[in-house]
Amino acid sequence: MSKNLYNFENRTAVITGGAQGFGLDIAKRFLNSGAKVIIWDIDPKMIEKAIKDLNNPNLSSNIVDVSNYKEVESCTSNIAKKSNIDILINNAGITGPTAPLWEYDIEMWKKVVDINLMGTFNCCKTIVPNMIKNNYGRIINVASVAGKDGNANASAYSVGKAGIIGLTKSLGKELANKNIAVNAVTPAGAKTRILDQMTKEHVQRMLSKVPRGRFLEVEEFTSLVCWLSSEENTFSTAAVFDISGGRSTY
Numbered sequence: 001m002s003k004n005l006y007n008f009e010n011r012t013a014v015i016t017g018g019a020q021g022f023g024l025d026i027a028k029r030f031l032n033s034g035a036k037v038i039i040w041d042i043d044p045k046m047i048e049k050a051i052k053d054l055n056n057p058n059l060s061s062n063i064v065d066v067s068n069y070k071e072v073e074s075c076t077s078n079i080a081k082k083s084n085i086d087i088l089i090n091n092a093g094i095t096g097p098t099a100p101l102w103e104y105d106i107e108m109w110k111k112v113v114d115i116n117l118m119g120t121f122n123c124c125k126t127i128v129p130n131m132i133k134n135n136y137g138r139i140i141n142v143a144s145v146a147g148k149d150g151n152a153n154a155s156a157y158s159v160g161k162a163g164i165i166g167l168t169k170s171l172g173k174e175l176a177n178k179n180i181a182v183n184a185v186t187p188a189g190a191k192t193r194i195l196d197q198m199t200k201e202h203v204q205r206m207l208s209k210v211p212r213g214r215f216l217e218v219e220e221f222t223s224l225v226c227w228l229s230s231e232e233n234t235f236s237t238a239a240v241f242d243i244s245g246g247r248s249t250y
């Protein structure tokens with residue numbers, strides 16, 4: 001597949017959950033397009049591997065749990081001392097266990113919502129003031145079709161992702177009078193390590209709902225994120241961009 005070039009020269013991007021999967025592919029394409037990229041991830045081994053594999057002086061990282069406000073705040077203020085933060089990709093997420101709501105472990109339920117939704121809130125809360133100061137910003141919040149349609153046996157995940165959609169619509173409107181765009185994306189299933197957190201039956205059920213009849217490729221997802229993250233996106237904000245292979249039709 002041929003790839004269009006984007007101009008991310010002089011842009012600094014924070015990508016949460018960037019050590020693997022979607023986040024890592026976005027990091028690669030941003031770096032190839034001239035951006036400075038900072039990966040925020042909770043997994044030190046995967047960060048180390050990503051840094052080694054990508055071997056790019058414009059790539060750096062922080063080990064951070066996005067659900068921990070203090071950690072996020074401290075990372076943000078360290079970066080903001082040296083640089084603008086132009087792009088924020090809120091991508092870190094977990095699915096949690098596959099279980100009906102009445103059997104769902106309460107602590108796990110809270111954890112899934114904390115990482116997916118509060119993590120997005122924490123990163124926006126600490127980074128948006130930097131974008132306001134510079135009157136420039138592109139924020140992409142990674143939601144999911146689960147947040148639109150609701151997946152059975154994934155109530156915490158569906159709630160967290162639906163919350164991200166609500167947060168995006170609200171924050172986008174709050175910032176609409178500035179050159180800051182806030183958008184959400186709703187991918188269907190892609191073959192990343194996150195699928196290991198769910199049962200095989202659950203993954204098959206997800207796939208059976210996709211009219212395209214296949215998994216989303218990470219590169220296809222990155223293409224959409226690139227345009228939304230670029231200066232070319234001057235008008236779209238507070239919106240939800242679907243990339244579910246026809247599953248969600250709104």
Ligand SMILES: NC(=O)c1ccc[n+]([C@@H]2O[C@H](COP(=O)([O-])OP(=O)(O)OC[C@H]3O[C@@H](n4cnc5c(N)ncnc54)[C@H](O)[C@@H]3O)[C@@H](O)[C@H]2O)c1
Nearest residue numbers: 017021022041042043065066092093144189190192193194
């Ligand atoms: N792959 C899919 O099928 C799919 C579908 C829809 C939405 N999504 C969403 O896309 C995003 C990326 O998923 P992926 O498929 O690349 O998964 P992945 O498991 O490959 O990568 C997720 C990354 O997030 C990191 N992470 C987890 N908890 C964290 C925390 N508390 N703080 C910081 N980092 C944390 C992990 O260490 C990992 O590197 C997630 O938000 C996911 O919900 C994925």
